[in-house]
Amino acid sequence: MFRIYSQEASGHNPRPSKAGRTRQRIMHKFAYWVDNEGVSGCTGCGRCVTQCPVNLDIREMVHEITSLKIK
Amino acid sequence: MDNIYQPIPMRIERIIQETDDASLRSFELSFKNKEDESAFFKDYNPGQFCQLSIFGKGEAPFGVASAAWEGSFVRFTVQNVGSFTDTIHHAKSGDSIGMRGPLGNGFPIWDWKGKDLVVIGGGCAFSTLYALTKHIMHADNRKDYGRIVVIYGARSSGLCLYKPDIKSWYQRPDMEIHQAIDVPEEGWDHHTGYVPDVVKDVAPSPKKSIAVVCGPPIMTKYTLPILVDLGFAPKNIFTSLEKRMKCGVGKCGRCNLGTKYICKDGPVFSLAELNELPLDL
Numbered sequence: 001m002f003r004i005y006s007q008e009a010s011g012h013n014p015r016p017s018k019a020g021r022t023r024q025r026i027m028h029k030f031a032y033w034v035d036n037e038g039v040s041g042c043t044g045c046g047r048c049v050t051q052c053p054v055n056l057d058i059r060e061m062v063h064e065i066t067s068l069k070i071k
Numbered sequence: 072m073d074n075i076y077q078p079i080p081m082r083i084e085r086i087i088q089e090t091d092d093a094s095l096r097s098f099e100l101s102f103k104n105k106e107d108e109s110a111f112f113k114d115y116n117p118g119q120f121c122q123l124s125i126f127g128k129g130e131a132p133f134g135v136a137s138a139a140w141e142g143s144f145v146r147f148t149v150q151n152v153g154s155f156t157d158t159i160h161h162a163k164s165g166d167s168i169g170m171r172g173p174l175g176n177g178f179p180i181w182d183w184k185g186k187d188l189v190v191i192g193g194g195c196a197f198s199t200l201y202a203l204t205k206h207i208m209h210a211d212n213r214k215d216y217g218r219i220v221v222i223y224g225a226r227s228s229g230l231c232l233y234k235p236d237i238k239s240w241y242q243r244p245d246m247e248i249h250q251a252i253d254v255p256e257e258g259w260d261h262h263t264g265y266v267p268d269v270v271k272d273v274a275p276s277p278k279k280s281i282a283v284v285c286g287p288p289i290m291t292k293y294t295l296p297i298l299v300d301l302g303f304a305p306k307n308i309f310t311s312l313e314k315r316m317k318c319g320v321g322k323c324g325r326c327n328l329g330t331k332y333i334c335k336d337g338p339v340f341s342l343a344e345l346n347e348l349p350l351d352l
Contacts (some may be wrong), residue, residue, distance in 0.1 A: 006314075006351070008315055012152070012288055013150075014314065014352055015351050020349070023349065024349075027329075030323070032327055033324065035258065041324065
């Protein structure tokens with residue numbers, strides 16, 4: 001996830017680490033929206049999977065997260 | 072039915088250059104329609120923000136820097152950082168500008184009655200704290216609150232905002248003001264140093280006190296632990312956050328911090344609430 005993902009006009013970046021940006025990317029669509037509105041924030045359009053310049057597939061990431069067992 | 076996305080038409084009345092390098096200007100806007108004005112001041116309390124817009128150029132959130140009693144205008148202090156703020160900076164008195172607001176939750180000043188206040192600000196984020204201080208200093212409101220200590224730091228004396236007002240605050244017996252600049256300057260006889268260190272020096276007492284911190288994220292990050300060390304409880308420490316916004320009314324989710332929206336559940340949060348959220352300041 002590139003640095004400009006959350007960068008503000010002043011130059012300050014509230015999510016300076018890739019881990020923070022990836023967490024925001026996934027949780028925003030699949031966790032926070034579900035908590036707040038009751039529906040998934042992802043419409044399943046597939047544009048992100050088609051356009052990703054580094055071939056990351058968010059479906060694989062979400063699948064991996066949901067298959068982890070909570071200890 | 073009200074359209075929450077429709078801007079209120081406003082006119083720029085006065086433009087004040089706040090800093091010596093012209094990077095910060097205050098704009099006082101008046102309402103073109105009287106009914107918009109009464110609706111606005113009925114809902115407004117310090118700490119809220121508005122979305123200012125110029126058709127064809129963009130829309131961005133700005134904190135309100137004036138108290139309701141100051142007159143039938145709304146003041147915003149704008150820093151020139153990008154294309155939209157540059158357009159605002161080139162506007163002249165008499166120009167039109169759109170405004171959506173007041174948005175956000177503002178400072179919970181009704182919960183703070185009877186307490187002492189420690190107001191800590193840095194740089195251009197002082198604008199909403201200025202609104203808060205001016206609101207409380209009004210004769211109608213001052214008796215509801217205890218001692219007020221204001222700590223305001225800027226990078227240099229030329230970058231300090233609201234200079235005439237702050238100068239008059241030194242004469243007031245009902246508040247204590249501490250100004251600070253980052254590096255020593257000739258002729259400066261107040262504090263020198265970064266705001267977190269000045270807070271350590273002033274060491275305000277946490278007894279029956281509320282602390283409000285507004286500043287660049289790096290200043291907030293270092294000031295909050297110092298307040299905790301001084302004995303302030305997390306539920307008595309407040310800060311105002313900012314994030315990139317789009318709708319500003321809690322619909323699009325752009326400004327989220329964890330499950331909270333900065334535009335709807337904020338921008339004012341207590342440290343107790345922040346401790347539950349991811350630290351993407």
